[in-house]
Amino acid sequence: MKAEKAATPIRRASIGARRNPASQAAILAAARAVLAEQGYAGFSIDAVSRRAGAGKPTIYRWWKNRADLLMEVYAAEKARIRAVPTGDLARDLTEHTKQLWAFWWGTPSGRTFRALLAEAQSDPDALAALREKFLPERLLDVRGLFAAAAARGDIPTEEIEARLALYIGFNWFYVLTDQLEAGQAAIPVAMRLIAASSRS
Amino acid sequence: MKAEKAATPIRRASIGARRNPASQAAILAAARAVLAEQGYAGFSIDAVSRRAGAGKPTIYRWWKNRADLLMEVYAAEKARIRAVPTGDLARDLTEHTKQLWAFWWGTPSGRTFRALLAEAQSDPDALAALREKFLPERLLDVRGLFAAAAARGDIPTEEIEARLALYIGFNWFYVLTDQLEAGQAAIPVAMRLIAASSRS
DNA sequence: TCCATAACGGAACGTTCCGTTTCGTTTTGT
């Protein structure tokens, strides 16, 4: 049943009294493959270990726990989606969102991200790392879009946090319910609302 | 270490050839207590079983798996937050959100909900149940707020789905990152944007 | 050149958990 794609059981011997970067790379690639094929349910350290042809102690030499590995898997996938402000916040957000969803949908990243969020719900350390390190880093770009709009006077500076939360949550809802395909039509509408000027 | 609060190890004997509703109630209460005290990390069927003084087979006689139990725990806690439209969508949403957050914060419900969402990420059946049964039921009220606003002509009917997604995601973001306290200030701003008329 | 050092893969460990099975007991309904 679990074919396990015995594709790459290539083992790497010790290269002496120092850690082998090839092992790290192989583990990262194996983790990505397991997540892509099995999803979060099938993502286990044992499975990654088997797939990578690496011992579990080697995994724990590079990452302190499963959440740590998950975060680096995502980081390695990130494909650096660039968000460059054009002067129209709604259009910038729409474009960025489409890119993000395509990234989540077309790569293992969506599954990785969902796994990350799930893991954080049962591991306080993982949640703290997510909130204080992972998310801020990941949101630099889109935060920049809002900042640029505020600098233009299109939106009030003090509303950036609320609008950013709306933006993040919107994406989370669709990825966590596995509706990235069906929900596409909602993107332009939602982004127009998030980017609306505060004139009432 | 795990004090386990041996408070209520009251066992219930068989009452004959039919299931004992007292067992169901005891299990539900135990599940709620375990979630409240240990969070998702400590929520195990074994822990619930011990806490309830019930055998695991009894649990599985009433619920088909852990996700099923989680959903009923949340349903039992729901406290039926009523949302009655007053004619001002932004105000209605703000009020409803404050109630929801207070509910999540002041009861074990927030933790239960987070556990539910996490569980759905590793169990396809749970995700399907969440998306097609749990969420629609839970969103009847707030969907009614949007429908009423659309009936008044305040928002376009075809934008209900996108605005609802914004609303849901906004709440999910704060509960999943455990920021229900710090995020309160963003509520009125976000709700005004979600409820904005479509005049540009 | 020797050799302590440390990483390597692999195997096994102890623990925890899920969901199931087995067992003896208790009570019902027939």
Added chain:
DNA sequence: ACAAAACGAAACGGAACGTTCCGTTATGGA
């Protein structure tokens, strides 16, 4: 009186986590 079914308890098989041990491999300092 007795079959039926639920009860709590215990144990099971399987999987997973994170750790420990093993024999092997190669480095780099003395």
